[in-house]
Amino acid sequence: NAGVTQTPKFRVLKTGQSMTLLCAQDMNHEYMYWYRQDPGMGLRLIHYSVGEGTTAKGEVPDGYNVSRLKKQNFLLGLESAAPSQTSVYFCASSVRDGLYYEQYFGPGTRLTVT
Amino acid sequence: GEDVEQSLFLSVREGDSSVINCTYTDSSSTYLYWYKQEPGAGLQLLTYIFSNMDMKQDQRLTVLLNKKDKHLSLRIADTQTGDSAIYFCAANSGGYQKVTFGTGTKLQVIP
Numbered sequence: 595n596a597g598v599t600q601t602p603k604f605r606v607l608k609t610g611q612s613m614t615l616l617c618a619q620d621m622n623h624e625y626m627y628w629y630r631q632d633p634g635m636g637l638r639l640i641h642y643s644v645g646e647g648t649t650a651k652g653e654v655p656d657g658y659n660v661s662r663l664k665k666q667n668f669l670l671g672l673e674s675a676a677p678s679q680t681s682v683y684f685c686a687s688s689v690r691d692g693l694y695y696e697q698y699f700g701p702g703t704r705l706t707v708t
Numbered sequence: 709g710e711d712v713e714q715s716l717f718l719s720v721r722e723g724d725s726s727v728i729n730c731t732y733t734d735s736s737s738t739y740l741y742w743y744k745q746e747p748g749a750g751l752q753l754l755t756y757i758f759s760n761m762d763m764k765q766d767q768r769l770t771v772l773l774n775k776k777d778k779h780l781s782l783r784i785a786d787t788q789t790g791d792s793a794i795y796f797c798a799a800n801s802g803g804y805q806k807v808t809f810g811t812g813t814k815l816q817v818i819p
Contacts, residue, residue, distance in 0.1 A: 598750070634716065637751075652806065686751075693738040694738075694739050695800055695806075702748075
């Protein structure tokens with residue numbers, strides 16, 4: 595049981611390049627999330643998904659797209675990277691029991707855009 | 709939407725108690741959480757409290773909730789160097805399928 599895994603762990607992009615971050619979970623969770631973490635700003639939700647084939651915008655969705663074609667995978671795409679997207683990106687999946695959500699986090703992807 | 713605030717930094721001596729504070733804005737929040745992030749890692753759930761409780765104790769951890777003031781605290785008794793980490797407060801609002809995180813409090817434990 596690997597939990598939540600993220601690929602890659604580190605990446606350096608030039609401005610304007612594109613990339614996809616992959617998140618996978620083996621816990622059969624319905625809910626998945628992408629966050630970015632920046633110093634002094636905590637975690638900000640980019641996009642989330644409440645089930646296979648569904649996605650929704652979070653607080654800071656601009657410049658990112660997502661897809662959830664399979665229940666276990668949640669992909670985050672940057673079509674044209676900008677220096678403002680330099681951050682640590684965390685994926686999480688969640689079990690839900692009524693209004694109780696326990697989130698399980700991946701180890702993070704550190705992205706630098708030059 | 710929900711807004712969750714925390715102080716950014718706390719320094720304590722090993723063996724002392726640590727108290728990390730958090731305020732939130734949505735009075736309909738039903739669950740409040742504390743997550744711990746160790747260096748270079750993702751967040752892990754430490755404990756949580758349901759909104760109809762005032763206090764929850766779990767070994768060295770005590771969570772206090774003041775619903776009237778929308779104030780949450782995490783007390784760590786006998787703080788150890790292994791407790792050095794960033795602690796995030798989080799809250800969900802009724803009807804929302806997501807959780808709002810605070811900015812995180814970096815706890816430094818001095819030997």
